[in-house]
Every structure is written in C-alpha cells, then in structure tokens.
Amino acid sequence: MAIQPILRLGDPRLFKVASKVSKFNQPELDSLIEDMFDTMAAENGAGLAAPQIGIGLRVVIFGFDSNPRYPDNDAVPKTILINPTITPLSEEKEDGWEGCLSVPGMRGLVSRYKHIRYSGFNASGATIEVEARGFHARVVQHECDHLDGIIYTQRLSDPLKFGFTEALLNSGQLSSVGCDEQVFVKCDKTAIS
Numbered sequence: 544m545a546i547q548p549i550l551r552l553g554d555p556r557l558f559k560v561a562s563k564v565s566k567f568n569q570p571e572l573d574s575l576i577e578d579m580f581d582t583m584a585a586e587n588g589a590g591l592a593a594p595q596i597g598i599g600l601r602v603v604i605f606g607f608d609s610n611p612r613y614p615d616n617d618a619v620p621k622t623i624l625i626n627p628t629i630t631p632l633s634e635e636k637e638d639g640w641e642g643c644l645s646v647p648g649m650r651g652l653v654s655r656y657k658h659i660r661y662s663g664f665n666a667s668g669a670t671i672e673v674e675a676r677g678f679h680a681r682v683v684q685h686e687c688d689h690l691d692g693i694i695y696t697q698r699l700s701d702p703l704k705f706g707f708t709e710a711l712l713n714s715g716q717l718s719s720v721g722c723d724e725q726v727f728v729k730c731d732k733t734a735i736s
C-alpha cells in the first residue's frame with residue numbers, strides 16, 4: 544500500500560481519455576485500487592480517479608461516511624467502479640459547489656444531473672448497477688469526468704462562481720466546507736440535495 548502523488552491541474556495527463564480495463568482479478572489492478580484508497584484517505588477526499596495518480600485506466604473510487612455537520616450529504620458506501628457508464632434518469636440538473644484534489648484550495652459551482660443510474664464492474668469483474676441522487680450522483684459524475692479528461696473547471700455554471708475556498712467562504716458565497724479538498728459542500732443558495 545502506498546500513498547501516491549496527485550497530479551495537479553496543468554498536467555496534460557489529466558486531460559487524456561483513459562483506457563478501459565480489460566482484465567479483472569489481477570494483482571496489478573488490486574494494487575492500483577489499494578493505492579487509490581490510501582491516497583484518497585490521506586487527502587480526506589470523497590472520491591478519486593486513477594488518472595489523478597497518473598494511471599490512464601477507467602477506474603474510480605468514492606465513498607464517505609455521513610457527517611452530522613452536513614446532514615444533506617448522506618453517506619455513500621465505499622465503492623470501486625471500473626469502466627463506468629452513467630445514464631441520467633431525468634433531465635433535471637442542479638448547481639453545487641465542487642472541489643478536486645487536482646485543484647487544491649479552490650471551489651467552483653457546477654451543474655450536474657440530479658438523478659442517475661451508474662453501472663460498471665468491481666475489481667473481480669462483477670457487475671455493479673446503482674441508482675443515485677443528489678450528492679451521491681454528483682460525486683460519481685465528477686469522478687467519471689476524470690476518465691474522459693474533464694476537470695470540473697471545464698464545467699463551471701458561471702466563470703465568476705469559481706475561486707479560492709477561503710475567499711468564497713469570507714465573502715459568504717460558500718457556507719461551509721467539509722475538509723480541504725474534494726468534498727462538495729452545501730451552499731446557502733444552491734443546496735446540493
């Protein structure tokens with residue numbers, strides 16, 4: 544197990560489309576996933592995509608415990624999702640503030656589908672199919688974007704609704720922040736769920 548360095552915005556590897564995983568039940572895949580969980584935990588992240596540690600494979604992980612300080616953000620079980628597909632179950636979208644471990648210290652307002660189904664495989668190759676709403680759905684959309692080389696800064700609802708976490712908090716645009724990076728926070732005017 545090892546904590547890996549996280550690529551930061553500006554590194555061209557973050558903008559590449561990742562390749563599908565073709566072999567499951569492999570020690571290399573298990574070791575990648577272990578490194579991803581170690582790295583995510585070390586950074587207090589809510590999710591992580593393999594390209595963020597320089598591995599161009601379609602693997603994301605996410606999951607977090609519920610936090611009484613942020614009752615709107617329900618717990619999401621720790622999930623490994625490989626070769627994911629996302630299907631919106633409604634056209635309805637909502638704005639929410641996002642952060643990313645590859646863009647430390649910043650937040651931006653992003654519009655995401657409220658209700659989705661995602662499917663893919665776990666590390667053994669078993670099928671996963673889950674319906675998700677709100678915050679859970681947002682995290683999955685954010686992480687899967689990384690597999691197509693898309694960072695949330697390319698999806699801002701308004702270029703002016705983006706900046707340093709501290710400045711957004713001081714100016715009252717952000718009401719709270721869960722931890723330093725990659726936790727999506729509730730905003731007074733645009734609640735996530």
Ligand code: NI
Pocket residue numbers: 642643644645685686689725
């Ligand atoms: Ni991210």
